[in-house]
Amino acid sequence: MRAGGRHLAVAIFSEVMSDVVVYTTEPCAFCARVKGLLKSRGLEYREVSLANDPQGRIELAERTGMLTFPQVLVGERVVGGFAETCAAVQAGELDELIGERPT
Numbered sequence: 483m484r485a486g487g488r489h490l491a492v493a494i495f496s497e498v499m500s501d502v503v504v505y506t507t508e509p510c511a512f513c514a515r516v517k518g519l520l521k522s523r524g525l526e527y528r529e530v531s532l533a534n535d536p537q538g539r540i541e542l543a544e545r546t547g548m549l550t551f552p553q554v555l556v557g558e559r560v561v562g563g564f565a566e567t568c569a570a571v572q573a574g575e576l577d578e579l580i581g582e583r584p585t
Contacts, residue, residue, distance in 0.1 A: 502520065502526065502556050502580065503528050504516060504517060504527050504529050505530045505546075505555075506552050510551050513552040516552045516563070516564045519564075519571065520554075527554075530542075532551070545558075548562075550563055554567045556579040
């Protein structure tokens with residue numbers, strides 16, 4: 483543990499963060515942009531590429547009711563595509579969904 487408990491705080495924070503899933507396809511400029519947005523915020527996510535995955539497309543439709551790309555989910559909550567994810571960031575909703583509390 484480093485001075486000030488930084489490593490411990492990061493470990494605890496990562497344990498309480500909700501699972502972020504990004505459904506993508508290729509080619510998809512908005513998919514690349516939403517992944518870049520999440521990375522720039524230091525968020526880890528699991529990417530589910532549906533470029534060659536018919537079963538995954540069924541899962542996407544079942545989980546979100548959508549067949550457009552990308553689709554971002556935090557836990558079981560559908561955030562939406564790139565525009566909706568940007569709006570959630572600006573409104574502070576994404577931070578709330580992943581368990582962050584702004585200081």
